[in-house]
Amino acid sequence: MDDGLGEIQRSATLAEQVYDRLRRGLLRGQYKPGEKITARRLARTLGVSPTPAREALTRLASEGAIEISETRSFLVPRLTRQRYLEISEIRKLLEPHAALLAAPKGGAVFAARLDKLNERMKAGNLSEDFDAALELDSEFHLMFYARAASPVLTRMIDVLWLQVGPMRTLLPHVFRKSLTGYRNHLAVIEAVRARDPQGASNAIQKDLSDGIEGLLAALDP
Known part of the structure; x- marks a missing residue:
């Protein structure tokens, strides 16, 4: 699936860049409630390794923007x-x-x-x-x-x-x-x-x- 985020340029702060791109996607409704986001898929979309992608997802989870399921999957929350x-x-x-x-x-x-x-x-x-x-x-x-x-x-x-x-x-x-x-x-x-x-x-x-x-x-x- 193409998330429409576009690849990013490599730098010393890849995790920060991935975080900013994913955050922008959530702000603009590019993801659906209940959608599963994997570090591997995100890394492939943005052209980075899974490590900065996982760091960005974990950071957003700590902010309440992403949920972590019992199976340790990252999910876009569906609010009650x-x-x-x-x-x-x-x-x-x-x-x-x-x-x-x-x-x-x-x-x-x-x-x-x-x-x-x-x-x-x-x-x-x-x-x-x-x-x-x-x-x-x-x-x-x-x-x-x-x-x-x-x-x-x-x-x-x-x-x-x-x-x-x-x-x-x-x-x-x-x-x-x-x-x-x-x-x-x-x-x-x-x-x-x-x-x-x-x-x-x-x-x-x-x-x-x-x-x-x-x-x-x-x-x-």
């Missing part, structure tokens, strides 16, 4: 409904706050970058290339939150996204084709263009609420 709701409530506190900080640092140029991602996401959903669209949605959010220039806040958001990123692949196709996220992003972009912190925060809050509601419909009671 209760766990997903708990994380979602925290996200509703942190991400709108990141939007408050990021919007004043926006403007027309940054808004245009977000708009380009959003239009590509729309095209992906309409053509039913849902995996690509989900990656673009993730890139939209993470790029925007990084604009807040708050490393501690960004790190906290990343930790939560590591856990929910794979779960977002369960969003029903009917929800994605409804373009609800696309329209919410338009409101975010307009607020960024106007450097309107409250408008951006409100738009992110709505986008989160809509996405969470859409995903809950696909989870077991």
Whole structure:
């Protein structure tokens, strides 16, 4: 299976590079809940030996982003409904706050970058290339939150996204084709263009609420 991560250049910090690539894949929903990840397969995909791949997987397991089964296999977690709701409530506190900080640092140029991602996401959903669209949605959010220039806040958001990123692949196709996220992003972009912190925060809050509601419909009671 091709994980779509691409090979990496050799250096003295291979384990760190593998960790960063795998982490990015989890953040962007490139892995499915319950998927098994072996050090050997990961090493083959990235063109490294199994040792740095295993080190990266172990590190992510210590952060709660990867589970280790009874047979010592590495698995992408499938969150329970209760766990997903708990994380979602925290996200509703942190991400709108990141939007408050990021919007004043926006403007027309940054808004245009977000708009380009959003239009590509729309095209992906309409053509039913849902995996690509989900990656673009993730890139939209993470790029925007990084604009807040708050490393501690960004790190906290990343930790939560590591856990929910794979779960977002369960969003029903009917929800994605409804373009609800696309329209919410338009409101975010307009607020960024106007450097309107409250408008951006409100738009992110709505986008989160809509996405969470859409995903809950696909989870077991």
